[in-house]
Amino acid sequence: MGWGSFYKSKKPRGFRYTYLTFDPKKKELERKIRLSKHRVDPEANPLTEEDLKENLRGRLRRNSERLAKYGDPEDFSESIGKKNRQLVFVLAILFAFTYWIFESLGITTWADFAQLFIFW
Incomplete structure (x- = not known):
């Protein structure tokens, strides 16, 4: 199949199936309740591994999007002056x-x- 191609072919998109019984609002509400219970009493209500991963993933995503769009706010004025x-x-x-x-x-x-x- 790939004998005569000189370029790398794209991989097919992954298949994602969203179940009909899935309610993202309910899942988000449950997560917020778990986080608030953890803030009140961390020893009695430890965070699950899923909560920690989601928190880290969201923080990294927000930071990377902000940096990609605006750059680092501390370096912004210096970089403009340097470019000028x-x-x-x-x-x-x-x-x-x-x-x-x-x-x-x-x-x-x-x-x-x-x-x-x-x-x-």
Whole structure:
């Protein structure tokens, strides 16, 4: 089947079946009740492994989405300032290089500059 292909074929999507008796609101309510009972008396109501995994998964997802969208808030102002300084520096070098090239070609006025393009 894959003898003549030069690219990696995509894997088929996984099959997910949601049962008809599944109620996500009820499951979320039960989870919140377990968490609140744990906050009141942690020794009598320990968290299940599922609660710990879900809490960690949700926290990681929220953090990664926020970082992907906005970046780290502490580094945001520094990164904008750094990017602006780099842009000004590159533009200054580009302007100096262009000026040096025009001086070496003997182009000192706008008329000389226009003649350069008319003859091309």
